[in-house]
Amino acid sequence: MSIESTNPATGEVVDTFDETSSGDREAHLDRAVETFEEWSETPIERRQRLLSAAADVLRENSAEYAELMTKEMGKPIGQARDEVEKCAWVCDYYAEHAAEHLDDEVIASEPEARTLLSYEPLGPILAIMPWNFPFWQVFRFAAPNLAAGNVGLLKHASNVPGCARAIEDVFREAGFPEGAFTTLLISSSEIDEVIEDDRIAGVTITGSDGAGRSVAETAGSQLKKNVLELGGSDPFVVLEDAPMEKTVETAVQARLINNGQSCIAAKRFVVVDEVYDEFLERFVEEMDAQTVGDPMDEETDIGPQAREDLAEELHEQVEKTLEAGGECRLGGEPMDRDGAFYPPTVLTDVPEDAPADQEELFGPVATVFRVPDEEAAIEKANDTRFGLGASVWTEDLERGERVARQFESGLAFVNELVKSDPRLPFGGVKDSGYGRELARDGIREFVNRKTIWVQ
Ligand code: NDP
Numbered sequence: 001m002s003i004e005s006t007n008p009a010t011g012e013v014v015d016t017f018d019e020t021s022s023g024d025r026e027a028h029l030d031r032a033v034e035t036f037e038e039w040s041e042t043p044i045e046r047r048q049r050l051l052s053a054a055a056d057v058l059r060e061n062s063a064e065y066a067e068l069m070t071k072e073m074g075k076p077i078g079q080a081r082d083e084v085e086k087c088a089w090v091c092d093y094y095a096e097h098a099a100e101h102l103d104d105e106v107i108a109s110e111p112e113a114r115t116l117l118s119y120e121p122l123g124p125i126l127a128i129m130p131w132n133f134p135f136w137q138v139f140r141f142a143a144p145n146l147a148a149g150n151v152g153l154l155k156h157a158s159n160v161p162g163c164a165r166a167i168e169d170v171f172r173e174a175g176f177p178e179g180a181f182t183t184l185l186i187s188s189s190e191i192d193e194v195i196e197d198d199r200i201a202g203v204t205i206t207g208s209d210g211a212g213r214s215v216a217e218t219a220g221s222q223l224k225k226n227v228l229e230l231g232g233s234d235p236f237v238v239l240e241d242a243p244m245e246k247t248v249e250t251a252v253q254a255r256l257i258n259n260g261q262s263c264i265a266a267k268r269f270v271v272v273d274e275v276y277d278e279f280l281e282r283f284v285e286e287m288d289a290q291t292v293g294d295p296m297d298e299e300t301d302i303g304p305q306a307r308e309d310l311a312e313e314l315h316e317q318v319e320k321t322l323e324a325g326g327e328c329r330l331g332g333e334p335m336d337r338d339g340a341f342y343p344p345t346v347l348t349d350v351p352e353d354a355p356a357d358q359e360e361l362f363g364p365v366a367t368v369f370r371v372p373d374e375e376a377a378i379e380k381a382n383d384t385r386f387g388l389g390a391s392v393w394t395e396d397l398e399r400g401e402r403v404a405r406q407f408e409s410g411l412a413f414v415n416e417l418v419k420s421d422p423r424l425p426f427g428g429v430k431d432s433g434y435g436r437e438l439a440r441d442g443i444r445e446f447v448n449r450k451t452i453w454v455q
Contacts, residue, residue, distance in 0.1 A: 003161050003185055008074040008304040008340040009295055017161045020185045028182045029199045032124040032151050035179030040121045040149040044102065047147050048095045053174035054143075055091035058084050065135060065166055067296075072160045073131045074303040074340070075258055076295045087139035093422035094443065098147035101440040102447070113455040119447040121149030122225065123201030126194055128215060130207045131157035131306050132261045132362075137206050138167050140420070142181060144443035146171075150201075152181045155194070157207075159307055161185055192218045202226060202446045206263075209431045227445050228433030229263070229426075231360040232388030234418055235381035236266035237403065239374060240274040242393035243415075248282040251366075254391070254417035256290060256344060259303050260364035261310075263432075264389040264411070264418040267361055269368040270380045276370045280348065284330050287344040287366065292335065304340040305363055311340040314363040317355040321347055321367075324354035331365070352383075360386065374403065382408045387430035389418030410436075 001019040006012065020028070039047070058065065066080035075083075105117040127141045134156070142152050156164035164183040171181040184194070188211070195203050195218045202225040205215045212230040219226035236254060238247055254266035271279045295303030305311035315334055322328055331345030345365040350356045356367040371377045381390055390407040392414055394400045400414035410428040411418050420426045425441040427433065435445055 003158060005072045005159060005162050006307075007071050008306055008308070010339060011308075014071045015162050017165065017185055019187070020183075025184060025186065025190075025194070028153065028179075028184060029124070029194075029197060031179035032153055032182060033199050035177050036121070036123050036151045039146075039151055039177060039180055042149070044099045044147070044149070047149065048098050050174055050176050051091045051095040051098075051143055051147055054170055054176070055088040055095065057170045057173045058088040058091065061170075065163075068162050068166055069134050069160075070295045070303070072162055073134060073306040074295050076300050076303050078298060079258060083133055083136050087135050090136075090139050090143045090422040090438070094143045094147040097440075098144070098443060101443045102148060113453055115454070116452050118450045118452055119148070119444060120450055122446050122448060124151050124153055124199055125446050126153050126155065126191075126200050126203045128155045128188075128191060128203065128205040128207065128211070129157060131160045132258060132263075134160040134163035135167065136420075138163075140422070140426075140437050140442070141204055142167075142171070144438070145446055146176070146180060148443050148447055150446055151179060153194075153200070154181070154183045155186055155188075155191060156183065158187065191215070195219055195224065196222055200224070204435070204445075205229070209433075212433055225446060227427075227435030227437070229435070229437060230388075230428065230431060230433040231362070231386060232263045232265075232428065232432050233267045233358075233360050233384045233386045234264055234389040234391070234409070235268045235270050235384075235407075237377045237381050237390070237392040238269065238271040238275060238279055239377065239392065239394040239399070239403075240272050241395045241399075242275065243395060244275065244278060244282065246415075247393045248279065248286055250417050251279075251283055252286045252290070255366045256287075256302055256364050259295075259305060260342075261306060261362050264420070266391065266417065267365075267367065268357075268381075268384070269366055270371055270377045271368060272374065272377055273370055273372050276368075280329070280346075280368055283366070283368065284346050287330055287346055290344050292341060292343060302344065302364055305342050306340070308340045310362065311342050314342055314361060314365065317359060317361055318345060318347070318365055321350055321354040321356040324351050326350040326354055326356060326367075329368075358384065374399075378403060378406050382406075385431040386428070388428035388432035389413070391416065391418055
């Protein structure tokens, strides 16, 4: 069987790949176990050096990888180059900090006993990854885990097989041993079998909450450690003392980055009554000023949605929201051109329980809510089953921090858009999943935190 990747801007086939056969899958799993035996014993300094080499490979081939991402899933080319650079950064980060994050933690010294925690790798880890940041999502898993002494197997989203292969090549070219990082081009129907396989020690998924539930169920039945990075419907709270120009500018960016397809994009804009009209007017104006077009064009702000079916699903959510009584202030109709394009869209007066209120809208659609005051803003911000990120905008930093502490989310930002950063733990609560990636927390997810008592 073969897998095709399709350019969502043109509908043209980018490339065709052979699926991994069941025989090859077996061989890859065997190899992963063998490599783990040797890799987990390799001094961490060497593992860190190889990550540095991976950062070099990424930077050397940045233009090529960026073009591949843009062709397979439609992100604007400048953002694709930034993504490659961020991948190099996460490799550099763990090349520098892995050893210190995994150092033994002495709990008590003698006289009665010396007790400590040591962090030991678990084995081959399966990573199920999405198409929206086809390089970044993979590297933020791979860099800490390879540094920790685990080996990785990647089941990438079916629409980005070229990226999956290219990432495997990055590690090969950097000098990692064969089997340290392997791509399996398999369909999602084969995933349960892989999770259940004794050779797999743990599993991580970034994707929809539906896929997350399925993975967690299978992993749970096998008592295997799992990390879930799922969707979000992040609130962006604007208080009456928000610095309006910067707030609006960032609001647009926070909604439209990656063609609106980010788990931590701001999706629900919760604005207090006093500044609602001013915010809405400026926000609609700025959203309207964005250039939608060919993602290979440097001037383009918004490319196509990653697949036709995703653009259709998004439009259905918009239509249902309008049927329920919502108002459309901008966009709201698929564009009259080839490709999976959807225009910047702004919805208001959205009733409770309408899709734009309760579901994740994974595209350039913003919903703006009017609330009387700060207390109501926090309540509205938390009125969602998701809990990934949230931001609040105010000139008063103490107030901002107080509000941030009341968000039911894994990430809370004051006067900045929610973003991931190798130095900071990243993850959610509620239906956004559990576990953390990045920083010290991320490298300690798939390790045995072994308690040692020496008397
Ligand atoms: P999915 O969650 O279906 O895909 C993400 C990954 O999970 C892919 O590798 C996919 O493989 C795999 N997968 C799908 N179903 C299962 C399953 N039952 N068990 C195990 N793995 C599975 O996302 P979609 O591409 O369908 O996008 C749908 C929605 O998901 C978006 O509109 C958005 O709301 C959310 N999403 C969230 C992301 C995030 O960053 N949190 C990223 C992507 C999507 P395959 O491609 O082969 O189906």
